[in-house]
Amino acid sequence: MTQDPLAFQVFNEIGIIEHLSRTMFTGVLPSGMTVAQFTVLNHFIRLGHHERSPADLARAFQITRPTMTSTLTRMARAGLVDIRTDPADGRAKLVSVTPKGEAMRARCIAAIGPLVPLIDTAVSGAELAALLPALQKMRAALDALRDPPIRDA
Amino acid sequence: MTQDPLAFQVFNEIGIIEHLSRTMFTGVLPSGMTVAQFTVLNHFIRLGHHERSPADLARAFQITRPTMTSTLTRMARAGLVDIRTDPADGRAKLVSVTPKGEAMRARCIAAIGPLVPLIDTAVSGAELAALLPALQKMRAALDALRDPPIRDA
DNA sequence: TGTTGATAGTTAGATATCAAACTATATAGC
DNA sequence: GCTATATAGTTTGATATCTAACTATCAACA
Numbered sequence: 311m312t313q314d315p316l317a318f319q320v321f322n323e324i325g326i327i328e329h330l331s332r333t334m335f336t337g338v339l340p341s342g343m344t345v346a347q348f349t350v351l352n353h354f355i356r357l358g359h360h361e362r363s364p365a366d367l368a369r370a371f372q373i374t375r376p377t378m379t380s381t382l383t384r385m386a387r388a389g390l391v392d393i394r395t396d397p398a399d400g401r402a403k404l405v406s407v408t409p410k411g412e413a414m415r416a417r418c419i420a421a422i423g424p425l426v427p428l429i430d431t432a433v434s435g436a437e438l439a440a441l442l443p444a445l446q447k448m449r450a451a452l453d454a455l456r457d458p459p460i461r462d463a
Numbered sequence: 464m465t466q467d468p469l470a471f472q473v474f475n476e477i478g479i480i481e482h483l484s485r486t487m488f489t490g491v492l493p494s495g496m497t498v499a500q501f502t503v504l505n506h507f508i509r510l511g512h513h514e515r516s517p518a519d520l521a522r523a524f525q526i527t528r529p530t531m532t533s534t535l536t537r538m539a540r541a542g543l544v545d546i547r548t549d550p551a552d553g554r555a556k557l558v559s560v561t562p563k564g565e566a567m568r569a570r571c572i573a574a575i576g577p578l579v580p581l582i583d584t585a586v587s588g589a590e591l592a593a594l595l596p597a598l599q600k601m602r603a604a605l606d607a608l609r610d611p612p613i614r615d616a
Numbered sequence: 617t618g619t620t621g622a623t624a625g626t627t628a629g630a631t632a633t634c635a636a637a638c639t640a641t642a643t644a645g646c
Numbered sequence: 647g648c649t650a651t652a653t654a655g656t657t658t659g660a661t662a663t664c665t666a667a668c669t670a671t672c673a674a675c676a
Contacts (some may be wrong), residue, residue: 327601444597447586550673
């Protein structure tokens with residue numbers, strides 16, 4: 311039962327929590343919305359970005375470019391983002407959030423809000439506060455483990 | 464930047480760590496193997512189970528039955544598991560790991576082994592030890608948040 | 617015994633994700 | 647200027663995952 315290295319036990323718990331929280335979030339998001347798409351919308355608005363290239367976004371989220379192409383294509387089809395070719399670089403494109411995308415992000419935030427008190431009943435603020443710095447440190451350490459250190463976007 | 468509720472920041476870090484660790488694991492697994500399939504093999508062998516129904520497995524991993532059907536179908540096709548109809552229940556099936564499946568599990572364990580010292584350079588054992596109980600508690604609390612409390616298989 | 621509701625498994629269709637391979641454009645070096 | 651390498655984006659084909667809907671079987675109960 312506990313024959314696993316400590317690290318694997320930790321990763322296992324993290325995997326389960328990730329799965330539970332993702333399911334919880336997805337369940338309350340507006341129909342058709344996904345965590346991945348919300349994350350893109352949220353990234354722009356939280357950081358005040360206007361335009362970003364798909365490659366920038368892929369790096370920021372640590373996903374591959376093909377994955378980003380896929381998600382952005384769907385988001386553009388749904389009218390949540392605009393994509394134009396970068397006038398300064400023929401290879402690149404520039405993505406921006408449409409008003410519809412901003413409205414969708416607001417709807418998602420509103421939908422997620424009620425989860426906070428629910429989570430508070432399950433996990434105390436003190437526990438979360440204690441966990442956060444340890445997780446941040448671990449994330450940074452694992453991040454640095456990968457071959458080419460990548461800077462955030 | 465830090466306008467998110469504490470819980471969301473924690474979930475965000477957990478999501479990133481999950482992604483990094485999954486990528487790391489998948490990268491060293493034998494070609495064609497996935498974390499999901501390894502998890503099934505490991506579940507049987509670690510717990511000493513002989514036969515389990517797909518529904519049992521789905522419950523144990525907190526995934527839906529269709530997902531389990533999909534993964535088991537591929538595993539059976541690859542010769543890693545055997546699936547037979549349950550003689551005692553016409554609806555159910557019984558899954559067992561084949562010798563080939565056991566060998567594959569051993570190969571995966573061997574492949575994952577070298578990751579341990581690598582991870583140790585990034586995260587100290589003390590940090591992991593401190594994290595584990597907090598994560599276990601959080602996982603249990605989130606688990607209990609879901610509607611019908613489900614007991615482990 | 618026969619109907620009703622619960623459970624098991626599957627199929628269909630969707631999204632996110634990856635690796636591999638490909639095209640197009642930029643940049644560096646000679 | 648030209649070639650070689652690097653970077654951006656896409657396409658293809660695979661897996662895992664979900665929800666919705668469907669079939670089959672079991673179990674409970676009137």
